[in-house]
Amino acid sequence: MTTPGPLAEIAILLYPGAQLGAAHGLTDLFSVANLLARRRLGAAAPRLRISHWRGSESGTDAERVFDSDPGVPGEPDFIIMPPAVIAPITAEEAAPLAVWLRERHKGGATLASVCAGAFLLGETGLLEGRAATTHWFYANDFAERFPNARVDIDKLVIDDGDLITAGGLMAWTDLGLRLVDRLLGPTAMLETARFLLVDPPGREQRYYSVFSPRLRHGDEAVLKVQHWLQATGAREATLDAMADKAGLEPRTFLRRFHKATGLKPTEYCQHLRVGKAREMLETTTRPVDQVAWDVGYEDPGAFRKVFVKVTGLGPREYRQRFGVAAIRGGIGA
Structure with missing residues (x-):
């Protein structure tokens, strides 16, 4: 044959x-x-x-x-x-x-x-x-x-x-x-x-990806806001507060922020907060509700929805995969 x-x-x-x-x-x-x-x-x-x-x-x-x-x-x-x-x-x-x-x-x-x-x-x-x-x-x-x-x-x-x-x-x-x-x-x-x-x-x-914001866009007003959001953990980051920090009218700020970063201000703040939450879930044993509070969410349910939207995993599932205990278990396996 x-x-x-x-x-x-x-x-x-x-x-x-x-x-x-x-x-x-x-x-x-x-x-x-x-x-x-x-x-x-x-x-x-x-x-x-x-x-x-x-x-x-x-x-x-x-x-x-x-x-x-x-x-x-x-x-x-x-x-x-x-x-x-x-x-x-x-x-x-x-x-x-x-x-x-x-x-x-x-x-x-x-x-x-x-x-x-x-x-x-x-x-x-x-x-x-x-x-x-x-x-x-x-x-x-x-x-x-x-x-x-x-x-x-x-x-x-x-x-x-x-x-x-x-x-x-x-x-x-x-x-x-x-x-x-x-x-x-x-x-x-x-x-x-x-x-x-x-x-x-x-x-x-x-x-697996981490939030990597665009910073080399050349818009100084938007960059100033990005630095402020990073320093404050995006707490109390209302549209008016961000526009005021940029020295722009809210509508103008929205347009320029999206053009510079590729994200709406609310999406950007979500990514920033979830990034900090991921680090806490990976390196600490704090309860998920405490992590939510620490990154600026008063409602744990809202935090979970945003976390799933950004990462594709729930906070507890994320910790099981990428937390310190999971990594040590993998090393010792």
Whole structure:
């Protein structure tokens, strides 16, 4: 019986500064998925072709430098841009590869990025008007560099069909499992996740991200208010008080604050207070109601609703995951 050819080729693009650990991790993940599918279904099992690509010396193309199925014709069906080691790729470095990626996308390839790999994907121009995520640490820089993309850093993976973006540095596991699910099916995905001892897709980046306000917007009046909110913990931060601190009419202040920070003043204060609450839940054993009071909420119920809205978890569930006791338990396990 003849062994069938690969179901699809997943290419991993080793662009300048790409994290090789993630590239090799993805290679291993897809190899494990192939192995488990073959054990379950036999020689007729569908399998994935895995390849690594680098920019050519001419700078206008890319070429395979590793191939699990050498000599088999065809173009990549999926192209993954892994995280960057230190900093996102520059526009100048990205330009030649962006042309190559646009051509592959035009030919039917699905493009996917992890963490700062989204900056290379952004340089293709394909994210304009599209939803995308990246590491929360780079969210402001990404929004400034690609203002027409709809950035949602709460999501760990955004699967938009022909474009897929994953947020965190280690979200390559989530992306890899998502592709296994899409190509080999949910059973293969769950088998692979169990074998690698990783959670199947479904987490959210907002569980882990910290509030990182925009401060380099150039609006001195708004920046003055931001510093005041930080110093006071956003207590008694009414609209009139903030507008007065900025020296602006309330309506003008609302418009300028949102333009500068990307948030309404009420949303900004919520993020600030929840950030302080997260720290208390992680490092102390104070009751949740006391934490709510300490960060400026007189109504514990209102605090819980805001906390869930911002983090995706309730205060007690957050403490169970990220509190000192949970971390010590994990270390000793």
